[in-house]
Amino acid sequence: MSTYSLSDGLASGAPRTSRAPWLATWIRESGVGVLASIAWIAFGFSCLWWQDLGDWSRTHSLGIAAFIIAAIALLGTVGADYLGSAGRGLRQRAPWLVALGAFLTLWEVATAKFAWLPLPFFPPPQSIIEVYTDDLPKLLDSVFASVKLQLGGCLIGATVGFVSGVSIGWSRAVGYWAHPVLRFIGPLPATAWLPIAFFTFPSSWSASTFLIALATGFPVTVLTWSGVASVSNAYYDVARTLGAKPSFLVLKVAIPAALPHVFVGLFMGLGASFAVLVVAEMIGVKAGLGWYLQWAQGWAAYANMYAALIVMSLLCSGAITLLFAIRDRLLVWQKGTVKW
Amino acid sequence: MVAAAALAEVAAPAAAGAALDIEQVSHAFDIDGAELPVLDDVSISVEPGEFVALLGPSGCGKSTLLRLVAGLDKPKSGTLREDESRIRAPHPSRVVVFQDPTLFPWRSVWDNVALGLEAQGILKSQRHRVDAALDLVGLSDFRTAYPHQLSGGMAQRVALARALVNDPKILILDEPLGKLDSLTRITMQAELVSLWQRKGFTTLLVTHDAEEALVLANRVIVFSDRPARVKADIRVDRPYPRHRGDPYLADLRRQILGLLGLDATW
Ligand SMILES: Nc1ncnc2c1ncn2[C@@H]1O[C@H](COP(=O)(O)OP(=O)(O)O)[C@@H](O)[C@H]1O
Ligand SMILES: [Mg+2]
Numbered sequence: 001m002s003t004y005s006l007s008d009g010l011a012s013g014a015p016r017t018s019r020a021p022w023l024a025t026w027i028r029e030s031g032v033g034v035l036a037s038i039a040w041i042a043f044g045f046s047c048l049w050w051q052d053l054g055d056w057s058r059t060h061s062l063g064i065a066a067f068i069i070a071a072i073a074l075l076g077t078v079g080a081d082y083l084g085s086a087g088r089g090l091r092q093r094a095p096w097l098v099a100l101g102a103f104l105t106l107w108e109v110a111t112a113k114f115a116w117l118p119l120p121f122f123p124p125p126q127s128i129i130e131v132y133t134d135d136l137p138k139l140l141d142s143v144f145a146s147v148k149l150q151l152g153g154c155l156i157g158a159t160v161g162f163v164s165g166v167s168i169g170w171s172r173a174v175g176y177w178a179h180p181v182l183r184f185i186g187p188l189p190a191t192a193w194l195p196i197a198f199f200t201f202p203s204s205w206s207a208s209t210f211l212i213a214l215a216t217g218f219p220v221t222v223l224t225w226s227g228v229a230s231v232s233n234a235y236y237d238v239a240r241t242l243g244a245k246p247s248f249l250v251l252k253v254a255i256p257a258a259l260p261h262v263f264v265g266l267f268m269g270l271g272a273s274f275a276v277l278v279v280a281e282m283i284g285v286k287a288g289l290g291w292y293l294q295w296a297q298g299w300a301a302y303a304n305m306y307a308a309l310i311v312m313s314l315l316c317s318g319a320i321t322l323l324f325a326i327r328d329r330l331l332v333w334q335k336g337t338v339k340w
Numbered sequence: 341m342v343a344a345a346a347l348a349e350v351a352a353p354a355a356a357g358a359a360l361d362i363e364q365v366s367h368a369f370d371i372d373g374a375e376l377p378v379l380d381d382v383s384i385s386v387e388p389g390e391f392v393a394l395l396g397p398s399g400c401g402k403s404t405l406l407r408l409v410a411g412l413d414k415p416k417s418g419t420l421r422e423d424e425s426r427i428r429a430p431h432p433s434r435v436v437v438f439q440d441p442t443l444f445p446w447r448s449v450w451d452n453v454a455l456g457l458e459a460q461g462i463l464k465s466q467r468h469r470v471d472a473a474l475d476l477v478g479l480s481d482f483r484t485a486y487p488h489q490l491s492g493g494m495a496q497r498v499a500l501a502r503a504l505v506n507d508p509k510i511l512i513l514d515e516p517l518g519k520l521d522s523l524t525r526i527t528m529q530a531e532l533v534s535l536w537q538r539k540g541f542t543t544l545l546v547t548h549d550a551e552e553a554l555v556l557a558n559r560v561i562v563f564s565d566r567p568a569r570v571k572a573d574i575r576v577d578r579p580y581p582r583h584r585g586d587p588y589l590a591d592l593r594r595q596i597l598g599l600l601g602l603d604a605t606w
Pocket of ligand 2: 402403514
């Protein structure tokens with residue numbers, strides 16, 4: 001159709017979309033949505049058409065779910081104009097839906113149907129779904145344990161790091177004592193403390209909290225300190241001539257000026273603490289997602305490992321997203337900040 | 341007029357200017373062990389309510405002198421007094437407007453202007469003074485804007501409002517209009533004079549522009565090269581508003597440029 005209108009337009013010298021502008025517009029706006037729908041239908045068919053090579057209970061449900069997603073993709077993108085921001089969001093993400101549908105189809109065919117990939121190591125999508133439905137209580141327990149440990153350690157580490165960073169940056173005396181200690185101990189990876197921590201602390205939980213706090217605290221301390229130290233003297237001069245006391249200079253000048261640095265430290269600390277969390281759970285705590293991974297490996301339950309990995313990545317990404325949201329709130333005054 | 345009403349509110353107890361006595365002040369900086377003399381036996385006595393302009397070659401020590409007056413630094417020798425009491429530390433009765441507006445980027449325009457009252461712990465009862473000061477510089481519509489959203493002239497006006505809201509007895513201005521375009525400059529010069537006339541604070545203005553000094557001040561002090569010494573102390577007895585073409589001012593300007601080592605060809 002569009003080819004016809006193109007040649008027609010060229011021949012007559014008229015704008016090439018003049019014959020069927022609505023069609024061109026429709027294809028531009030909804031074409032990707034139709035493709036997405038086709039990709040998900042393909043995935044549904046790939047689930048239902050061939051016989052599974054293994055014994056998985058969720059293949060049928062997964063196929064149905066794929067068809068439902070295909071329907072949503074189609075109706076959502078075609079009717080996006082009537083769906084407000086949800087419709088616009090769907091249209092914008094349609095290319096990703098295409099890619100995802102194609103990937104799942106390929107994965108389904110390559111594992112459950114023809115076993116092009118060796119089977120126990122590469123479980124099909126339905127076996128991962130099966131983990132989420134059948135092993136949910138254990139997985140939720142693990143998530144809860146991980147979040148609790150991570151949250152406690154991070155909060156302690158960030159608070160201690162922030163306070164000590166401000167003190168070192170502000171007070172020469174504190175800096176004199178803290179700087180060498182920080183230089184000597186800070187760069188040590190927190191996991192190196194693991195063996196010592198686990199027999200000096202009363203419980204493996206407190207030991208892990210300490211290690212996570214350590215991993216978070218070091219970058220937060222250093223960056224808060226450098227942030228406070230790099231605040232321009234001009235700000236202090238202005239505040240002092242306006243009658244500011246030292247407490248005002250710390251709380252209302254040094255800290256807000258250093259805040260962008262503090263957030264860089266928090267991002268680094270959060271990243272480092274994830275690594276410590278997983279290792280601590282695998283070695284010491286016997287709870288949480290790290291331990292779940294370890295346990296699944298012991299039982300050669302590869303689907304459970306993938307399932308736990310997916311949950312873990314969602315949690316880590318969620319934590320980073322949350323931190324970005326807090327930063328964007330606190331640092332609205334900055335221009336040109338990175339969007340996550 | 342809105343501005344006049346706003347002014348009445350800013351200047352709550354008709355703050356008059358303070359006298360300023362700079363007595364035999366010398367100052368020097370240590371640079372890599374070597375001593376760099378910056379001020380050499382400077383003595384200036386400023387009457388309450390006077391508008392004094394300080395002119396001198398770049399780098400001669402004008403800003404250094406202003407920092408001493410503000411109480412941000414201590415002189416190597418000599419004394420500075422505000423109304424007979426010795427200046428030892430900064431005080432909100434002497435407020436500085438620097439060449440860079442130095443607004444706090446994390447505070448909105450309103451919060452920047454409120455800085456002094458907040459630091460002194462009197463903001464709660466005095467919020468109207470912030471609004472009035474913003475009215476005064478014509479930026480009420482920008483109270484929620486952040487500094488990065490302002491033009492250079494607007495930012496400098498916010499800095500001026502941030503100073504004025506404290507009802508200073510001595511207003512210290514360090515080339516505050518130096519970076520503005522000529523049109524904004526002329527407007528702000530006129531605003532400055534009318535503010536000073538209505539409020540009566542003592543003003544110390546550093547500028548590198550002889551014409552600006554003559555249009556604004558009733559006394560112009562010319563400094564020598566570093567280390568700065570007082571080279572001339574010139575009274576400008578002319579009523580306001582002054583005109584740039586005034587032959588009396590043109591004559592003084594020639595005289596001043598001569599003192600600064602420039603030919604009369606200007
Ligand atoms: N904090 C400082 N440390 C060392 N030298 C300084 C300092 N502040 C100013 N100076 C020097 O003192 C001299 C006078 O500076 P300043 O008062 O800023 O001059 P200006 O008259 O241009 O305002 C300059 O040579 C400058 O380099
Ligand atoms: Mg200067």
